Amino acid sequence: GIQVEQSPPDLILQEGANSTLRCNFSDSVNNLQWFHQNPWGQLINLFYIPSGTKQNGRLSATTVATERYSLLYISSSQTTDSGVYFCAVGGGGSRLTFGEGTQLTVNP
Amino acid sequence: DAGITQSPRHKVTETGTPVTLRCHQTENHRYMYWYRQDPGHGLRLIHYSYGVKDTDKGEVSDGYSVSRSKTEDFLLTLESATSSQTSVYFCAISETLAGLQETQYFGPGTRLLVL
Numbered sequence: 001g002i003q004v005e006q007s008p009p010d011l012i013l014q015e016g017a018n019s020t021l022r023c024n025f026s027d028s029v030n031n032l033q034w035f036h037q038n039p040w041g042q043l044i045n046l047f048y049i050p051s052g053t054k055q056n057g058r059l060s061a062t063t064v065a066t067e068r069y070s071l072l073y074i075s076s077s078q079t080t081d082s083g084v085y086f087c088a089v090g091g092g093g094s095r096l097t098f099g100e101g102t103q104l105t106v107n108p
Numbered sequence: 109d110a111g112i113t114q115s116p117r118h119k120v121t122e123t124g125t126p127v128t129l130r131c132h133q134t135e136n137h138r139y140m141y142w143y144r145q146d147p148g149h150g151l152r153l154i155h156y157s158y159g160v161k162d163t164d165k166g167e168v169s170d171g172y173s174v175s176r177s178k179t180e181d182f183l184l185t186l187e188s189a190t191s192s193q194t195s196v197y198f199c200a201i202s203e204t205l206a207g208l209q210e211t212q213y214f215g216p217g218t219r220l221l222v223l
Binding site: 031045086095099100101 | 149167212216217
């Protein structure tokens with residue numbers, strides 16, 4: 001099956017800093033999504049982005065499908081951005097494979 | 109939040125007992141999923157459903173069964189719970205567009221402890 005690797009595994013920032021999270025995958029995909037799991041465990045869908053670039057407020061994501069990676073950018077980070085960010089990919093059908101996540105801590 | 113609820117939200121049970129977790133959705137989505145989340149493993153797919161009575165296995169399906177008799181309900185059953193099934197279980201749906209699977213949305217999760 002498809003392998004998904006996220007980096008870095010942990011990231012600590014001061015409020016206001018910018019960050020880039022990376023997701024590498026081992027095979028071609030037709031589905032790629034980014035999720036945020038907040039400290040209370042809730043999983044929120046951030047982007048559906050199998051290719052191209054999208055932006056939503058301070059967050060943006062870019063997927064370069066031909067090179068098998070995706071990047072999630074967080075600008076002007078806030079303490080509420082803390083949590084775990086997951087990348088999930090699918091090569092066909094309805095199944096997604098999740099990476100192990102990046103644990104982000106934003107300090108005030 | 110895509111109208112997804114899970115019950116119970118927390119459960120403690122003993123090894124060898126049967127356990128059923130329920131996922132309920134209110135928006136008539138065709139695809140539903142059960143995942144488990146464990147430290148160091150991210151989320152792993154247990155089973156999924158692509159319609160009433162239509163289900164298939166995920167990557168960690170051993171020891172689990174599912175049923176979907178109505179569009180809105182997807183049940184996950186541990187026939188004989190083991191300590192290795194202690195985990196947080198998430199239900200999800202896919203919101204589809206033009207027949208393609210697109211974004212997945214998750215329920216609040218169920219914390220299961222098997223003693």
